[in-house]
Amino acid sequence: MNRSNRQKRGFTLIELMLVVVILAVLASLIVPKFTGQSKKAKVIAAKSDISTLELAIDTFEIHMGRYPTNSEGIRALIEEPSNAEDWDGPYLKRGVPKDPWGNEYVYKQPGQHNEHGYDLYSFGPDMVQSTEDDIKNWSEDQ
Secondary structure: OHHHHHHOOOOOHHHHHHHHHHHHHHHHHHHHHHOOHHHHHHHHHHHHHHHHHHHHHHHHHHHHOOOOOOOOHHHHHOOOOOOOOOOOOOOOOOOOOEOOOOOEOEEEOOOOOOOOOOEEEEOOOOOOOOOOOOEEOOOOOO
């Protein structure tokens, strides 16, 4: 009878502490691998948006014989500009996206970096222009 009483007692304090330590060690190994993934995913999404917008802008240029002006902006991809006889849009199915941080993509034509084309970029995670984390449609090597 003494033996059956011992089996019903449950875990000792040492056993519980050992389980807590094991869980803490596992968490310390796993959690760092997932931190920063959200930021990377947003950067990848912004690059994807820029590629999609570039394709739409280039299609607009094929139809119209010109890129959207600065005043028309990338809204010209979904709203027909005035005096646009050859416009065959909308060129984007779901409207003009905002960047993953909730800001408008910046469009400039002619571009400062792409003189015969256009510049298209997002300020990136820090939301400050001309910093290293900007996501853009040009490379610094140009």
